[in-house]
Amino acid sequence: MIEVGSLGATLDAATLIGAVLLEAIVLYGVYGVVEQLLGHRVVDRLRTA
């Protein structure tokens, strides 16, 4: 298991959940950019393939 520090249990738990939230938001943004750049091309290819 990944160690997140030796602070109190509450802070550790909040850090873990914060890390999950941060990853979710970053992934939402990154995949959003990818979707904007490539989404139309992929959809067009699927339509015509």
Added chain:
Amino acid sequence: MELLGLSLAMLALFVGFGLLIGVLFGFFGMGGSFLVTPALLVMGYPTRVAVGSGLAFVFGTSVIATLKHRDLGQVDYKLGLLMIVGTTAGIEVGKEIVVHLEGLGLAGSIISVTYVFLLGGIGAFVTYEALKGDSGGGIDHEADTDGPADADDIPDIAKTIQSYRVPPMIDLRGGVTVSLWMILAVAFATGLLSGFLGVGGGFIRMPALFYLVGVPVPIAVGTDLFEIVFSGGLGSFLYALDGGVDLSIVLPLLAGSAFGARVGSAATSIVDEDDIKIYFGLMLLGGSLAVAVREIGSVYELPILNRVSLALILGSALLVSGAVVYSSITALREERRTSSPSVE
């Protein structure tokens, strides 16, 4: 080579599994803990870690799927907040019932039997509605999310519930007006089942929002996901306090599901769910059968049935997510043929 303490093969497995669940989660607003926790248990993770990591994963995926549904205008925040109030109260009562049953030594068997019948019952109902095919309350992902709902699209039970005009009346998106008390009653009932069964409750809440409250399916899915952000966040925090959340499981699962949730959410505006809802019903029936098989395995001490149970769950999930992607592609091609008849 290892990353996050996992081999590359395990990492790829988690990312792929996350992708599969993300599609289901984005499309139906359910399927997270229902799929992840049993899989982690069969892989040999301790129950606390399987449940806690499953909840943390559901929390992350619901954040992504809710953001996507928000972009599509499919989240009713007022309904979501009211549902959170009623659900929280219901979960507390559900937990108390479990504690009481544990004292009597009956909790395990009663919960399992209820779970099997509830999953099977909802699955059979949705499948029946799909086979009936006359809509009459059928799920329509293309329903208008802002204008008044077409009376033919509102299920009969929801019409009855909407007819109880006990003030205060609440206006919801999709042109639906329902008594506050009816919303709280539905939320309490779904929370009660959720707390009693120890599950996130998406598979109960999403159909309840549609079949009982009468909101259009896209809003039912988006609002359900909005609620899961809170319930999943709180649940995973409580498990993390006891060291029950393993980031090396959650991070790769989330990397896959973030993409899958985008695909699933986008598919809600493309696919006519008449093509899909039969698979949704069959997935629930598959889940019901899987739980029954697992319980029989634990009663008769047959560990092989645990693997059969997992195969049933994963097989159903794979079938339905594949159907969502396939129907999306078919719908896109159909749309092209309709818009340019000369192509034929």
